[in-house]
Amino acid sequence: MRITYRCHQCDATCVESNVTAQTRQLTCRSCGQTVRLPEGAWNEGRLQRCLVCPCRELFVRKDFNQRLGVGIIVLGFALSTVAWALRRPLWTYGILFATAAIDMVLYFLVGNLVQCYRCHAEYRDLDQLESYQPFDLETHERFRQEAARVAVARAAQASTASAAESGPGTAPQ
Numbered sequence: 001m002r003i004t005y006r007c008h009q010c011d012a013t014c015v016e017s018n019v020t021a022q023t024r025q026l027t028c029r030s031c032g033q034t035v036r037l038p039e040g041a042w043n044e045g046r047l048q049r050c051l052v053c054p055c056r057e058l059f060v061r062k063d064f065n066q067r068l069g070v071g072i073i074v075l076g077f078a079l080s081t082v083a084w085a086l087r088r089p090l091w092t093y094g095i096l097f098a099t100a101a102i103d104m105v106l107y108f109l110v111g112n113l114v115q116c117y118r119c120h121a122e123y124r125d126l127d128q129l130e131s132y133q134p135f136d137l138e139t140h141e142r143f144r145q146e147a148a149r150v151a152v153a154r155a156a157q158a159s160t161a162s163a164a165e166s167g168p169g170t171a172p173q
């Protein structure tokens, strides 16, 4: 199995291949930060939870690079606009149709991956892919709101901490 995750320490994108149920820890290649993998994360070869965060909810999705997909469509649109300007309507429709077809073929050719709702870690080359649930917007929204609350709490904490730090210095003696 191959995992792609964000390092908590330095925010680098880490890719680790050959991760198995026996792998005990991952090490960030940029900063050396290690992540200890939780016990009991696997059950008979099936990944039960995220390995790099406490989340137990995973979903399966197409391993499709959305940026590439959108890029192909945008390129097709630009080329068809040129064809239209050159008064080549057949070329215009042909280019639009071809780019849409390329996107569709790519979408069906790519495999699946499993992703964590909370930290967005990606798991490739997993077994029993059919046993995972597809993406659920409600669950995604729950984790998104939780992340937003944590960010607000952290910002509040940071501002009280800096207020406490500057407090004694500015107080009259």
Ligand SMILES: [Zn+2]
Residues within 6 Å of the ligand: 007, 008, 009, 010, 011, 012, 028, 029, 030, 031, 032, 033
């Ligand atoms: Zn790191």
Ligand SMILES: [Zn+2]
Residues within 6 Å of the ligand: 050, 051, 052, 053, 054, 055, 116, 117, 118, 119, 120, 121
């Ligand atoms: Zn996670």
